[in-house]
Amino acid sequence: MSTDPEQLRRSQVFPLDRVLEVIDALPGGGVILAKVEDVLNWGRAASVWPLTFGLACCAIEMMQFMATRFDADRVGIIPRGTPRQADCIIVAGRATIKIAPIVRRLWEQMPEPKYVVSMGSCATCGGPFYYDNYSILKGIDQVIPVDVYVPGCPPRPEALYEGFLKLQEKIRKEPFLRRRIAASAQAGG
Amino acid sequence: MPVRTEELMLNMGPQHPSTHGVLRLIVTLDGENIVDVQPDIGYLHSSVEKMMEYRTYLQNIALVDRGMDYLTAMANEEVWVLATERLAKIEVPERAKYIRTIMLELQRLSSHLIWWGTFGIDLGAFTAFLWAMRERERIMDLFEASTGGRLHHVYFRIGGVNEDLPEGWTQRCAEFCDYFMNRFPEYDQLVTGNPIFQARTQGVGVLPRETAIAMGACGPVGRASGVAYDVRKAHPYEVYDRVEFDVPVRTEGDCFARYLVRMEEMRQSVRIIRQCLEQMPEGEIRSKVQVALKVPKGEVYARTESPRGDLGIYLVGDGTDKPYRVKIRAPAFSNLYALTEMMCGWKVADVIAILGSIDIVLSDVDR
Numbered sequence: 092m093s094t095d096p097e098q099l100r101r102s103q104v105f106p107l108d109r110v111l112e113v114i115d116a117l118p119g120g121g122v123i124l125a126k127v128e129d130v131l132n133w134g135r136a137a138s139v140w141p142l143t144f145g146l147a148c149c150a151i152e153m154m155q156f157m158a159t160r161f162d163a164d165r166v167g168i169i170p171r172g173t174p175r176q177a178d179c180i181i182v183a184g185r186a187t188i189k190i191a192p193i194v195r196r197l198w199e200q201m202p203e204p205k206y207v208v209s210m211g212s213c214a215t216c217g218g219p220f221y222y223d224n225y226s227i228l229k230g231i232d233q234v235i236p237v238d239v240y241v242p243g244c245p246p247r248p249e250a251l252y253e254g255f256l257k258l259q260e261k262i263r264k265e266p267f268l269r270r271r272i273a274a275s276a277q278a279g280g
Numbered sequence: 281m282p283v284r285t286e287e288l289m290l291n292m293g294p295q296h297p298s299t300h301g302v303l304r305l306i307v308t309l310d311g312e313n314i315v316d317v318q319p320d321i322g323y324l325h326s327s328v329e330k331m332m333e334y335r336t337y338l339q340n341i342a343l344v345d346r347g348m349d350y351l352t353a354m355a356n357e358e359v360w361v362l363a364t365e366r367l368a369k370i371e372v373p374e375r376a377k378y379i380r381t382i383m384l385e386l387q388r389l390s391s392h393l394i395w396w397g398t399f400g401i402d403l404g405a406f407t408a409f410l411w412a413m414r415e416r417e418r419i420m421d422l423f424e425a426s427t428g429g430r431l432h433h434v435y436f437r438i439g440g441v442n443e444d445l446p447e448g449w450t451q452r453c454a455e456f457c458d459y460f461m462n463r464f465p466e467y468d469q470l471v472t473g474n475p476i477f478q479a480r481t482q483g484v485g486v487l488p489r490e491t492a493i494a495m496g497a498c499g500p501v502g503r504a505s506g507v508a509y510d511v512r513k514a515h516p517y518e519v520y521d522r523v524e525f526d527v528p529v530r531t532e533g534d535c536f537a538r539y540l541v542r543m544e545e546m547r548q549s550v551r552i553i554r555q556c557l558e559q560m561p562e563g564e565i566r567s568k569v570q571v572a573l574k575v576p577k578g579e580v581y582a583r584t585e586s587p588r589g590d591l592g593i594y595l596v597g598d599g600t601d602k603p604y605r606v607k608i609r610a611p612a613f614s615n616l617y618a619l620t621e622m623m624c625g626w627k628v629a630d631v632i633a634i635l636g637s638i639d640i641v642l643s644d645v646d647r
Contacts (some may be wrong), residue, residue, distance in 0.1 A: 144295050146302060147324060147643055148350035148431055151394065155420075158397075158413030174295075190294060190302055190323045197295055220343055223334060226325045244346070245431050 128268045135178075135267070136259040137167040139206070142177035144197060147184025149211040149245040156248035168255060174200040179258070181251075182231045185213035185221060191234045198235045204267060208254055209237045212244045219244055287315060292631065294323050300398060300635070301642035303616075309628060317623045317631075319616055325646040332606045337364050337438060337573050340603070345432040348608060349644035351394055353429075354380075354387045355586035357436040362517055363582035363595040364438050368575045373564040376440035381518045382453065382556045383426070383435065384584075385549040389460070390419045391587035392546050395639040399539070400471060402636035403480050408471050415463060418456055425449055438573060440566030450557050457550050457557075464547065472543065481535035485622040485634035488533060495621060496614035499589020500541045501638050505533035511585035523555040535637035542639070572601045588612050588639060612644035 114123065145153060157163045157170055171177045174197045186194055198207065209231050212218045217229030231237065238261060241254035293304040302323035308316040328347030332340050344356040358380060365372060372380075393412040400408025420430045426445050427433035435442050471477050487497065492505035502509060510527040512520040528544035530537040575597035583592035589611030598604035615638045622634050 142295075148346060150301070151351065151431060154394075154397075154409075155413060155417070159410050160414070160417045185324070185326060187323060187325055189325070193294055193323075218346075220331070220346060221326060224327055224331060226327050247430060 128266065129263075132263050132265060132267060135204075136262040138169075139167060139179050139255065139258060139262070140169050140171045140177050141179045141181050141208070142174050142197065142201070143170040143172060144180060144194075145183050146186055146190065147213065149183035149214070152245045152248055153181055153183045153210065153251065156251045161248040161252065163252075163255070166252075166255065166259070174198075175202065177201050178204070179206040179208060180235075181208045181210050182214040182235075182237075183210040184245075185211075185218055186228045186231050186234075187226050188228055189226075191228050191231075194231065195234045204265075206238045206258055206262075207231075207235050208239045208241060208251075208258060210241045210251060210254070211246055212242060215240045215242060285311070290628070300640055303635075303640070303642055303645075305631065305635075307623075307628065307631065312627050312629075314623050314626055314628060314631065317620045319619060321616070321642070321645050323646065324642045326643075328647050329606050329608060332603055334602065336601045337575060337603065338571060340606075341436060341438075342432070342434045345434060347643070348610070348647060349586065349588065349591075349612065349641045350431065351391045351641050352387050352587050353432050354383050354435060355584060355591060357433070358384055358518075359582055359584045359586070359591050359593045361436045361438050362584065363580055363593045364573075364575060366582055367578055367580040367595060367597050368438070368573060370439045370569060371567055372440055373567055374561050375444075375563045376565045377518045378556050378560040379441050379445060379565065380436060381520065381523070382553050382560075383423075383433075383441075384518070385552045385556075386419055386422060386453075388549045388587045389546055390416050390423075392542050392549075393419075395542065395587075395636075396467070396471075399636040399639075402632045403477055405471060405474070405477065408467075411463075411466070411470070415460060418459070422449070422453055422456060425452070437566055437569070439569040440564070442566075444565045450560070453553065454557055457554055461547070461550055464543075467543070472539070478536065480630075480633050481539060481637065483532075484535045484630050485626060485637065486533045487618055487622050489531070491621050492533070492618065495618035497589075497618045498611050498614060499585070499587070500538055500545060501615045501618065502589065503527065503529050504537035504541045506531040509590075511583050511590055515583060517582075517584060519556065519559075520552075522559065523552050525552050535633050538637045538639075574599065574601050575603070583609070586611060588641065588644060589615060608647055610644045610647060612640045612642075616640050616645055 155161060180198055209215050214231045217227055221227040239254045239258045241250050243250050288309045290307045290309055292307060294302040304320040306318040306320060307314060326347050332343060335343060340360060341357050344360045345353040348356040393416045397409035397412030424430055426449055427435040487505045489506040492502050492507050508529045513527055525548045528541045530541055577597060577599045579596045581592060581594045583590060591611050592609035594607040595603055596605040
């Protein structure tokens, strides 16, 4: 390990110098063999771009999550303003029956593969307070399929972080190319 | 050959980076000029007034946090417990009054910081957002230490507050005040004095004084149009009659005036917090109130100055432990009502600047 402070700081983020040690020890050094899918998934997991679509209170914690102290940029989470550029939608807050078709439409506008993070109790199940209510949708999963549920009212930014780490874990394990090939074969391609 | 033109309808929202929530604006355009603006609200309607009739007075404290303006949870709690205390004739200990005032002003700071940051984003200054969030995190730390919550606190109780301030909290709060006051020159350098920012806000979206009064514009929006009215001065509650502070009033009525009023309000909030920290006595924080409080028959109207303006609750009690009827007078709703007056005649690019300057929260509008 290096003793240079700059190197040490970097190695906390990603242990680059140790990677080189491993690579140099390999026969024919500098070459790593991996499955194409794994490499693609590695890249996809490191750049999950969510759509900025705040509904209610949880949106404020989502803003904190993307701002100074928690800084979602460092795990590759960069908010996008339009669904066409987004990989993932964070449903932050309570969804009313009036907004539900719009959430659905936004989700449909996103390119595949796409993911949904349900943030907070309201988006997950209608919330701790709105059980006897006529206007709130009892869970966003009635409208769009959810990948990760983040509980809390509202969840702390750390909790949303955990949710995104779980989502990244899921993306890394996904047989994403094979599923696509199978789908196109099924469609008669 | 004469050129035939016709008016164009443009939908803005509900998913739009700068509609501050789920607001839909139906804008009618003549070329680039705005002819008419109709806000379409109700995307966040959570029927909180009806739900409050089915919950006890204590349970409703947790509900108003979320159901009303979520950026200013403690201002909602304040107006609710104030109405209940007035109807049930409950005395609040001195120390609790001071704690409440400090919390309300901290809440005002955190709410205005969110506004400052998002207004910066609206006009293309992303750094403002990051700086505002940096300061807001320190307020969140203070809230977390005293109330246990970051956004929804459920800290106020009928007849006092839930818990006393933890050890060393007043010291931390005073340190924050010093830290925050030192940030203002930075803010002014970054945004207030910025020529691009001034060009986009000065003289834009003027709301004349008469229109502001007619439309019921309140809070910073009204004060920027020359309506010198602040509920903290006019109908003092808690300890606002014992602290010195100025109410910033400007007469221009444009976006820049609304900006300046809020910036000055933040400075005054720090001033109030510092005075409260000095004056705060020791003692009880909560008078004895039974959990299933039965409020006598009668009606009462309580009003407070929330960060967005004149927030009121009209409460009708029927002798049981649940309210008979609650009506919330939301400041953001009446400010949104004045939006059409501000926007007509301006260019489509000014929609964002004007909307950002009135600082609406859709949860407060729709309830």
